Amino acid sequence: MTKDFEQIYEKYANRLYAAAFNICRQQQDAEDAVQDALLAFYRSDKTFESEEHIKAWLLRVTVNAAKSTKRLFWNRNRTSYEEYMDSLIFEEPSDRTLMDEVLALPEKYRIVMHLFYFEDYKTKEIAEILKLSENTVKTRLLNGRKILKSKLEGWEDE
């Protein structure tokens, strides 16, 4: 499949950022992770079977980059979480609460929840992207949901 970098950028850059922010909880680190992923894509000679393949690959690289950025603790002189969150425009006031609660989840639950709820992936697909067993994904999804259910008004049983 031919890579059209600009098209891929327009389509996925913000989605990659949402995934990266879910992990980093920090704007600059999340953008760095997205930049890493996009440049890796730009540079890669890898043959992609489909656009879906590209999306999954980009998400995987972004997630890995975000985890590594976070692990390295180079977070200095960066915008604070509160400051950044206050700058976001949410459609509903309760959306801010939802984001806060999601981002307060343990990281291993957060990214699984994000790929399920935001990217609309099936648990098997999430397992492939994150290189986890499907059972692990299901368990993390279940645990994440339980926590959100206990914290959020209107979070429905599934």
Added chain:
Amino acid sequence: MNNNKDRYQRTFNSLHLSDDFRDKIMESPDDNGRGKIMNFRSIHGISRVAAAVATVFTIALGSAGVCYACDLGGIRTNLGLWMNGELRNVDVYDAGDGSYVIYDETGNTQQAMGGLIIDEDGSQTQMSAEELAGYMNNECHLDNVDGRMIFSYKNLSEDVTDLIDEKGNLYIHVEDPSNEYTYFHLYDITDHGYSTDAGRNPSFGKKYYEMDSADLVITEGNSRMDDYSYSTTVITGED
């Protein structure tokens, strides 16, 4: 779609990359890129980086964290590293969290550094101390010395305070036959750090200062991403 998904998607759709991010990616990275790296070359001693993307970070610790190397456990690697225009014999300790801490001959901490290699399949590995040193030794450095910005590259050193433009950009070329990537763009220069891109060729229309003479030389070149080796983020001082 269930309500939870709907709600979640609405919420996280509030997140957007910053306005200038697209330019940083789409335009030549020396113009607007920040802090991250493209490494498309094989640097002496780190050939496995050749087909990958790499990132390097360093934090200058100065002597703030004095600690004697001999008291530390863990994996130690002894390396030659250019620091402030001087080739130093340093001990590099693996901190165990993906970062390394550099101790000079006197046991004082000098820098913390870390780096990642993203392979073609998207997997990432931590750079070894030797790999990081390979980057560091081919990189330029900028230090704030009593309010003056001192540029150094290996054994060269120059006060470049007045050469930094109002947007915090500095373009410098050094002559070094041993290094293929000698066109440096330092940017986002603040009191707390800076980022660097190292290129094989000058960027189109950019004005590079020659390191030896600080003469202004207007050079023209292309700015294709492939011409860029990597960039480094350096953070200095404390919050």
